[in-house]
Amino acid sequence: GAVVSQHPSWVICKSGTSVKIECRSLDFQATTMFWYRQFPKQSLMLMATSNEGSKATYEQGVEKDKFLINHASLTLSTLTVTSAHPEDSSFYICSARDSLAGDSDTQYFGPGTRLTVL
Amino acid sequence: GQNIDQPTEMTATEGAIVQINCTYQTSGFNGLFWYQQHAGEAPTFLSYNVLDGLEEKGRFSSFLSRSKGYSYLLLKELQMKDSASYLCAVKDSNYQLIWGAGTKLIIKP
Numbered sequence: 761g762a763v764v765s766q767h768p769s770w771v772i773c774k775s776g777t778s779v780k781i782e783c784r785s786l787d788f789q790a791t792t793m794f795w796y797r798q799f800p801k802q803s804l805m806l807m808a809t810s811n812e813g814s815k816a817t818y819e820q821g822v823e824k825d826k827f828l829i830n831h832a833s834l835t836l837s838t839l840t841v842t843s844a845h846p847e848d849s850s851f852y853i854c855s856a857r858d859s860l861a862g863d864s865d866t867q868y869f870g871p872g873t874r875l876t877v878l
Numbered sequence: 879g880q881n882i883d884q885p886t887e888m889t890a891t892e893g894a895i896v897q898i899n900c901t902y903q904t905s906g907f908n909g910l911f912w913y914q915q916h917a918g919e920a921p922t923f924l925s926y927n928v929l930d931g932l933e934e935k936g937r938f939s940s941f942l943s944r945s946k947g948y949s950y951l952l953l954k955e956l957q958m959k960d961s962a963s964y965l966c967a968v969k970d971s972n973y974q975l976i977w978g979a980g981t982k983l984i985i986k987p
Contacts, residue, residue: 869920
């Protein structure tokens with residue numbers, strides 16, 4: 761159980777275009793999902809916390825107008841990188857917390873999306 | 879500030895035992911997680927500690943001492959597939975996860 765999927769697994773796009781990444785919890789409900797970014801050989805950096813039915817909470821330094829997050833259902837959150845630039849090239853990972861699980865608050869991670877902006 | 883410290887890299891031999899340490903200074907404590915991350919892949923959950931003591935799960939065990947701000951992940955009977963980065967993360971008083979930079983574990987035959 762506790763499977764999280766991401767789509768696409770990798771994407772190459774031209775500078776200035778927008779890219780949407782989907783994160784789905786397949787066998788559980790997730791009122792809270794998280795979006796991370798990881799540059800090569802660096803640790804995970806939390807970008808934002810996505811709450812179902814409300815606005816996302818962005819970490820300091822993350823532009824909310826550039827990284828649009830929508831969490832319209834209990835099983836789906838989307839991250840849209842708008843007007844992508846080469847410096848946005850990174851590994852984007854989502855995670856989800858099982859709303860009905862115990863108090864461990866374990867996050868289950870998606871497989872990640874590798875974004876390359878040319 | 880909040881800080882999680884882990885060794886950057888460790889090397890061990892197949893079949894041996896290795897202990898990866900994690901020390902933390904955070905604003906509050908609501909649990910500590912260990913994750914495994916293979917290169918190019920997302921992290922996978924290994925263990926969760928919220929009370930002091932040792933949690934054993936197969937070949938992997940995790941220990942926590944809240945008074946010392948210290949945890950370790952113990953890997954026994956090392957296999958080549960255990961070569962990965964091991965991430966320590968602490969949930970602070972705001973229930974935010976603070977991540978360590980990870981320890982790259984290299985297993986040699």
